[in-house]
Amino acid sequence: MxxxxxxxxxxxxxxxxxxxxxxxxxxxxxxxxxxxxxxxxxxxxxxxxxxxxxxxxxxxxxxxxxxxxxxxxxxxxxxxxxxxxxxxxxxxxxIPALTVAENLFINRQTEKGPINWRALRSRARDLLEQYGVDVDADLLAGDxxxxxxxxxxxxxxxxxxxxxxxxxxxxxxxxxxxxxxxxxxxxxxxxxxxxxxxxxxxxxxxxxxxxxxxxxxxxxxxxxxxxxxxxxxxxxxxxxGEENAAYESRARERDDEARVVLSASGLRLKDRYEDVDLAVRSGEIVGLAGSGSSGKVGLAETLVGLRRADGGDVTVNGSAVRPGDVTAALKAGLGFVPQDRHHQGFVPLLSIAENATMPIAHKLGRFGAISAALRRARAQTMIEELDIKTTGPEQPVGDLSGGNAQKVVLARALSDNPAALVVINPTAGVDVKAKQSLLGAVEDATARGTGVLLVSDELDDLRICDRVLVMFHGRVVKDVPRGWSDNDLVAAMEGIDS
Missing domain, CATH: 3.40.50.300 (P-loop containing nucleotide triphosphate hydrolases)
Incomplete structure (x- = not known):
């Protein structure tokens, strides 16, 4: 200037x-x-x-x-x-329940009397065209x-x-x-x-x-x-305040004889993925990579029951899980960190203690009553282990920064010491220090025997994985061992791998 x-x-x-x-x-x-x-x-x-x-x-x-x-x-x-x-x-x-046109002009109706819907839709189309937005003004925004x-x-x-x-x-x-x-x-x-x-x-x-x-x-x-x-x-x-804040993954030996804690066989879902087989062993971190249209998120959400597959089987900790049943997957020993923490990861008005201990609330008291002291103590341990920046266990999660809120989501997923853990884009929208804490907590869980499926768009996240499964157009096309180069992995993700 x-x-x-x-x-x-x-x-x-x-x-x-x-x-x-x-x-x-x-x-x-x-x-x-x-x-x-x-x-x-x-x-x-x-x-x-x-x-x-x-x-x-x-x-x-x-x-x-x-x-x-x-x-x-x-x-x-x-x-x-x-x-x-x-x-x-x-x-x-x-607002998802309103059309694009209604969202564009909400609270801006200046004429008296009934709304002229034809004029409103026409103005919306002109506005979208003016700024090069190729969206139908009559569509519901939720779509x-x-x-x-x-x-x-x-x-x-x-x-x-x-x-x-x-x-x-x-x-x-x-x-x-x-x-x-x-x-x-x-x-x-x-x-x-x-x-x-x-x-x-x-x-x-x-x-x-x-x-x-x-x-x-x-x-x-x-x-x-x-x-x-x-x-x-x-x-x-x-x-x-430091010269280098990159996360360095820990050395880890794979045990190819370790028990399988999460598996899928012949899994398919129309327009998402088809004929997917995978297995995650205890103490192993398996990455799942691919473009936005690869089907990787849909597959992960199927494994935890958020989506119902058209065919195939999912097994958690040796037990077959009923398709599309999140509760059954969690009871079988699965932990989950969703992609959208704001809508699926936590209840913003509830405290850190209430959010983080949801899966184990029945263990924090007797005769159906939750002990506030036990819950607070357990939450305090989680706060210290994941370095959550907070005024205390009673602080509402909605008051936390994005990185600290994500730590609460991960704490909840790990609260019952799951046999398997599925995490989707765990470091999206968080700073470098929070990334270190989150990835470190995932590796800590692996050291305790948890098998992890890590779905991420971040190459740095995938570096902690023992191997990376690459999806392209709904199929697993490659199993890449640790030590890959950025160029090789991205080439496989874009379908240009030889």
Whole structure:
């Protein structure tokens, strides 16, 4: 930004406290018009608090926010805020039961009398066409893919007149091709003069799509730099305070004679996968890799009973499990970390203790009554083992950062010492330190004899696996032993392996 250029967005000297917790301490950010500016930092660094202040949902205790050099409007003037800034959150704000058109214009009907539905749908189609969103305005939003929901939210934000958009972990639930399409759309918007703040834990994405980056750590602003001038190791050091935060997997010897704790035979599900056989042994970590259309998530969800296969058998710890029965799978000795922690992983209003001990609640008391002391003690042990950053076992999980909430989900999955564990994208949307804790906990479980099926889009996650099963178009096409190269594994995932 030149000396005479006014910042599109500026936050100065922002301090925000929640009780004894200092969420932001004299922090700030300056974003140049028309740039894509990354905001990175560990969970708990203050990113979410800054977003809430930049979108007018929270008032800072100290400091000020300016848009194009002008002070931010009063918090009560929501229309003024919508004209200045919009946020596409990791957790979608689209209402599934409404159509795309209804979502685009919800709470915006200005005419008196009945709604003119034909005119509303026509305006929605024009808006979608204007911003290049190839979605039917009459579709129910619940039938859209994650990628399509995000594009609808971006179009809705721009329709208010906002030229500054915050993208909060937009790639967390997208596969490779969808991420590429999102980045192309972001570049198109930037050429149209839209300014963006991009929040991500994937540092390679920062280097691919952003021009500048700001780092927060421990509620403070650490640095702001052009991306081209900041080496990867310096960015990691700024985020963590350490030179290298990469997780190093532990040396482990495979026991090919260990008992099979999770198996599938001839498993098939129309339009998802077919003729899948697999076996996971005690003390083994088996990876499951593939593109978003490979069928890997559908297969994992079938193994735990979230989906019902059209044919084939699933065995957990030696016992055949009834298809489509989650309860039966859990009783047989299966632990599960779902892909969508927000909707399937925890109950946000319940405490850490209540969430983490759900599978073992019947063991924490007598005659059907749960001992609060036993539950609290067990939860405290889990908090210490997984390094969950919290005020205590009674804190609601909804108040935790994403990485710490994911640790609670994993703690619950491991609470009954399962024979087998299925985890789907366990490190999506969490920082490098949380990744270390989560992957370390998975390896700890393996050391205790648990067999793990690890489904992930992250190559770094898959490095802890003893072998990786690669799926392509619904079939397991390769069993890759430990020691693979990135190029070889990605080639197999994309179907170009020889």
């Amino acid at each position: 030149t000396e005479t250029q006014t910042a599109a967005v500026e936050a100065r000297g922002i301090t925000k406290r929640f009780g004894p917790t200092v969420a932001l301490n004299d922090a700030g950010i300056v974003i140049t018009p028309g740039e894509t500016h990354a905001l990175v930092g560990r969970n708990g660094a203050g990113k979410s608090t800054l977003v809430s202040i930049l979108t007018g949902l929270q008032r800072p205790d100290l400091g000020e926010v300016l848009f194009a050099g002008e002070p931010a409007p009063p918090l009560t003037d929501r229309d003024a805020w919508r004209r200045r800034v919009a946020c596409v959150y990791q957790k979608s704000t689209i 859209l893919s994650v990628e399509e929901r995000q594009l609808v939210e971006i179009a809705r934000a721009l329709s208010f007149g906002a030229r500054f958009i915050i993208l909060d972990e937009p790639t967390a639930q997208l596969d490779g091709p969808a991420i590429s399409r999102l980045f192309d759309r972001m570049r198109d918007l930037r050429e149209q003069g839209v300014t963006m703040m991009f929040i991500s834990h994937h540092l390679e994405e920062v280097y691919e799509v952003c021009q500048s980056v700001t780092v927060f750590r421990d509620a403070r602003h650490i640095l702001t730099s052009t991306v081209a001038d900041l080496p990867h190791n310096e960015l990691v050091k700024a985020m963590t």
